Amino acid sequence: xxxxxxxxxxxxxxxxxxxxxxxxxxxxxxxxxxxxxxxxxxxxxxxxxxxxxxxxxxxxxxxxxxxxxxxxxxxxxxxxxxxxxxxxxxxxxxxxxxxxxxxxxxxxxxxxxxxxxxxxxxxxxxxxxxxxxxxxxxxxxxxxxxxxxxxxxxxxxxxxxxxxxxxxxxxxxxxxxxxxxxxxxxxxxxxxxxxxxxxxxxxxxxxxxxxxxxxxxxxxxxxxxxxxxxxxxxxxxxxxxxxxxxxxxxxxxxxxxxxxxxxxxxxxxxxxxxxxxxxxxxxxxxxxxxxxxxxxxxxxxxxxxxxxxxxxxxxxxxxxxxxxxxxxxxxxxxxx
Amino acid sequence: xxxxxxxxxxxxxxxxxxxxxxxxxxxxxxxxxxxxxxxxxxxxxxxxxxxxxxxxxxxxxxxxxxxxxxxxxxxxxxxxxxxxxxxxxxxxxxxxxxxxxxxxxxxxxxxxxxxxxxxxxxxxxxxxxxxxxxxxxxxxxxxxxxxxxxxxxxxxxxxxxxxxxxxxxxxxxxxxxxxxxxxxxxxxxxxxxxxxxxxxxxxxxxxxxxxxxxxxxxxxxxxxxxxxxxxxxxxxxxxxxxxxxxxx
Numbered sequence: 001x002x003x004x005x006x007x008x009x010x011x012x013x014x015x016x017x018x019x020x021x022x023x024x025x026x027x028x029x030x031x032x033x034x035x036x037x038x039x040x041x042x043x044x045x046x047x048x049x050x051x052x053x054x055x056x057x058x059x060x061x062x063x064x065x066x067x068x069x070x071x072x073x074x075x076x077x078x079x080x081x082x083x084x085x086x087x088x089x090x091x092x093x094x095x096x097x098x099x100x101x102x103x104x105x106x107x108x109x110x111x112x113x114x115x116x117x118x119x120x121x122x123x124x125x126x127x128x129x130x131x132x133x134x135x136x137x138x139x140x141x142x143x144x145x146x147x148x149x150x151x152x153x154x155x156x157x158x159x160x161x162x163x164x165x166x167x168x169x170x171x172x173x174x175x176x177x178x179x180x181x182x183x184x185x186x187x188x189x190x191x192x193x194x195x196x197x198x199x200x201x202x203x204x205x206x207x208x209x210x211x212x213x214x215x216x217x218x219x220x221x222x223x224x225x226x227x228x229x230x231x232x233x234x235x236x237x238x239x240x241x242x243x244x245x246x247x248x249x250x251x252x253x254x255x256x257x258x259x260x261x262x263x264x265x266x267x268x269x270x271x272x273x274x275x276x277x278x279x280x281x282x283x284x285x286x287x288x289x290x291x292x293x294x295x296x297x298x299x300x301x302x303x304x305x306x307x308x309x310x311x312x313x314x315x316x317x318x319x320x321x322x323x324x325x326x327x328x329x330x331x332x333x334x335x336x
Numbered sequence: 337x338x339x340x341x342x343x344x345x346x347x348x349x350x351x352x353x354x355x356x357x358x359x360x361x362x363x364x365x366x367x368x369x370x371x372x373x374x375x376x377x378x379x380x381x382x383x384x385x386x387x388x389x390x391x392x393x394x395x396x397x398x399x400x401x402x403x404x405x406x407x408x409x410x411x412x413x414x415x416x417x418x419x420x421x422x423x424x425x426x427x428x429x430x431x432x433x434x435x436x437x438x439x440x441x442x443x444x445x446x447x448x449x450x451x452x453x454x455x456x457x458x459x460x461x462x463x464x465x466x467x468x469x470x471x472x473x474x475x476x477x478x479x480x481x482x483x484x485x486x487x488x489x490x491x492x493x494x495x496x497x498x499x500x501x502x503x504x505x506x507x508x509x510x511x512x513x514x515x516x517x518x519x520x521x522x523x524x525x526x527x528x529x530x531x532x533x534x535x536x537x538x539x540x541x542x543x544x545x546x547x548x549x550x551x552x553x554x555x556x557x558x559x560x561x562x563x564x565x566x567x568x569x570x571x572x573x574x575x576x577x578x579x580x581x582x583x584x
Contacts, residue, residue: 229425229427229429230429230431232390233430233431234431235418236422236423236492237418237442237443237447237491237495238418238419238447238448238495239442239443239446240415243446243447247446252432252433
């Protein structure tokens with residue numbers, strides 16, 4: 001604090017010119033702030049947001065069934081809260097990863113229906129719930145695939161090594177949008193007539209293929225950071241190659257790669273918005289279709305500011321969760 | 337009686353003409369302690385690491401607990417050996433993401449398929465013997481070097497090995513911590529454990545060793561009892577080496 005005030009003093013009091021300059025900059029920032037606030041409160045018409053909140057959340061999901069995606073999102077949020085501030089009991093902490101994985105089948109069941117719930121076609125899925133589904137599903141599929149690719153790239157078997165390397169390198173050489181186009185437009189052409197894969201699943205498939213290549217490289221970085229002596233110590237204990245990988249290498253590599261993996265998760269969440277131009281009505285897609293509605297014509301800025309804040313909120317939330325996880329793993333190492 | 341370890345004409349070279357192991361033969365009998373000494377780069381570590389297959393060799397033959405391996409480095413036989421031979425490293429090499437107890441229990445449960453509860457009981461017994469039972473639920477980074485090395489010894493003992501290999505077990509420790517590890521090793525020797533120890537600890541070698549093997553440039557310079565080696569070494573090179581560690 002003392003340092004801070006001293007720095008301010010030094011900044012302001014060196015000479016008149018610097019003082020004036022500081023004042024001018026503060027004035028500009030202040031004016032910008034006031035104008036923005038003024039626009040946000042008085043000029044902007046937030047009806048395009050407030051009237052359509054359920055649409056942003058659930059898309060065109062049948063109105064009487066909206067509780068289903070709502071329930072799913074609420075369960076995800078409450079699980080996040082438990083993860084962040086839940087009690088520190090061992091059985092609870094141990095079952096958390098499983099609970100997180102279980103939210104995926106739960107979400108798919110709640111969205112698509114069956115087993116007592118009326119079926120809802122995937123073209124009615126939309127909004128935030130679709131964005132979250134795309135992200136979570138692709139991530140959970142891409143993570144194991146990425147681990148296998150990373151192990152494959154380090155393998156001593158020449159064929160496995162070459163194939164993994166070719167896959168990773170070529171996936172990283174292609175832009176995401178091209179992979180998504182491939183998923184949406186080309187896969188149906190390759191499939192025999194009568195066989196059809198749903199568009200949402202094709203998108204998840206494409207995202208998984210793409211992200212797994214990047215995840216593989218993050219995990220390879222983690223694997224390379226583990227000293228060889230760890231492998232020697234494990235081999236000395238009589239563990240076989242599979243056991244060494246399972247008990248020693250993967251857990252340590254995942255810990256090291258965690259910050260990079262968080263990056264991938266946040267990037268993927270934002271990249272799902274690309275599906276808006278490929279015909280899925282996820283969060284951004286809802287915004288675009290609302291803008292096409294004559295009632296809300298010209299309300300671009302409101303819609304995009306709103307969407308930006310929603311994306312910001314969720315990405316920040318993911319970052320907070322990840323930082324919490326990092327801290328917990330560090331605590332495990334030093335403090336219990 | 338068959339030897340626990342018997343090596344015949346072991347040779348290994350990393351670069352042509354430069355031998356890490358040069359025609360080494362030795363035997364260790366049950367319940368005996370062989371101390372391996374020599375200047376750095378003499379091949380001590382390479383030698384001890386061939387005994388559980390961490391290092392392959394180019395020529396010669398090894399017989400560990402009746403299992404024969406040769407230059408072909410047969411993986412299956414090496415795993416058979418590793419299940420019965422424990423090893424302790426200079427840098428402890430504990431698994432940082434596992435608690436002390438998990439470190440010790442991992443191999444008995446996964447390799448020997450023992451029951452979790454029985455393995456944990458045995459682990460707690462070993463930790464108590466090492467005097468560190470209170471640390472069972474801590475993680476390696478929370479322990480001092482000497483404590484970590486005792487955990488490493490307990491981890492090796494958990495598999496109930498018939499032979500223990502020590503690769504400079506006290507070289508990475510603070511001088512004050514050396515004895516707590518050496519004490520554990522003295523006890524093991526008293527209990528009749530067969531051990532091969534690479535070390536610079538003269539006192540330990542004198543007290544516990546049955547044989548001292550002195551290596552230089554990959555060659556066995558001499559093998560003597562500690563009495564002879566430390567007071568009346570037969571070879572000029574050995575005497576020079578001993579002078580140097582005494583002066584340190």
